[in-house]
Amino acid sequence: MVDSQEKPHAIFIPYPLQGHVIPSVHLAIKLASRGFTITFINTHSVHHKTSKAQHGGDTDIFSTVRRQSGLDIRYTTVSDGLPVEFDRSLNHDQFMAALLHIFSAHVEEVVAEIVKKGPPVSFLIADTFFVWPSKVAKKFGLKYVSFWTEPALVFTLYYHMDLLRKNGHFGCLDAREDPIDYIPGVRSIDPKDMTSYLQESDTSTVCHQINFNAFNDVRGADFVLCNTVQEHEPDTISALQSKMPFYAIGPIFPTGFTKSIVATSLWSESDCTQWLNTKPPGSVLYVSFGSYAHVAKNDLHEIAHGLLLSKVSFIWVLRPDIVSSDDTDPLPVGFKEDIGDRAMIIPWCCQIQALAHPSIGGFLTHNGWNSTLESIWCQVPLLCCPLYTDQFTNRKLVVDDLKVGINLCDKRPITRMEVSEKINRLMSGKSKDTLKKAIKDVKKTFENALTKGGSSETNFDRFIKDLKASIE
């Protein structure tokens, strides 16, 4: 084993949201297994939640992986500027404002300590959505690796915000339908398929400020890593590569279907395997809207009634904060009694393990990018109900480009009849067979990308070589 002094040392700071922490943890492991020393920094809040979800007092999420494989991953925490007990989901704007205005000062303190203590640090790996990494990296003489957890198409839309503005497509929600055909590497995209932030016109919101500043900051990145597969976005990736060192290295997750040895969940996981074992192959619909988005109560009721009408068995992951108010039981009255043994309603589970179960035949999803990649990996066709941020663009990739899913709510409001009819289209008949065939082919490209000589592995090797060369 190489002496720790000789290993390249990177500080890794994930965005403090579930869908960003998960791929960051797996990228950190991948880098450590290539001989890097990684110091991984979670916020106090994320650390508190993952520890609580594990029923542990103060869990170092990498302790098992360190013990089992000897990887050099160190772990520490930092304040995001808010008290640990502050409800970041209910007070989302205040949380985002802290990340925008306060977080970087805390990060600088922690980075300074790590740099002082050693081993010598060469790199800062941080989520593209942060507004400060290139400045912090420069201050400490580090190379900045920006980690983009979403598709290249979403990256390039944000990156070309100025072009959208110049052409009048920025903030054109419901006002423009003509396709956007001037973004380099993007043949054409409808305004409704842009991320929700680019469709909204209010530039004073904290989320807009974050996006605007983050995409200014990323221009100072030395490398950009993207959780996508080159074969599925070749033109977009080539166009970006003409501007910056951009590497498609996805999909990034534990590909072995088993529970991850790193406890990344912010909520306790319920077991659904035993219940799934009692169901016929391909018969159960998995329903989840991810870790972040809220669903309007009326839409939630229509989805619930649609699930009942469909007669299909289902697992529904209903996070405690699924509706944005303090509503402890957002489901229609009597719903739980009506479903009986046909369904399981749980607050959270190990999703990749659930999706990999042979009884799962479809996924009613919000199209978060991790969920999308995991569903394709498990060959589970998607019923797409995007709610927020990049999910509208991800839907386009899934339904229009890869053809591994169908639209649920392309027209609002959501109705129970549509929900029921689309679930049956997803889970049975000719449409199911067509989707299954398409998803098998896409999964194959994922597998090929991840094998030696495949695109993602080759890009990752090239990234490591370029990264090491940058400090020689």
Ligand code: UDX
């Ligand atoms: C948001 C964005 O929409 C997404 O595109 C971006 O990449 C991250 O932030 P989020 O709502 O967190 O996403 O969804 P998603 O990207 O799908 O990530 C959710 C993660 O939580 C997935 O890795 C999924 O496996 C995991 N999960 C979800 C569980 O482990 N258990 C559950 O019960 C539900």
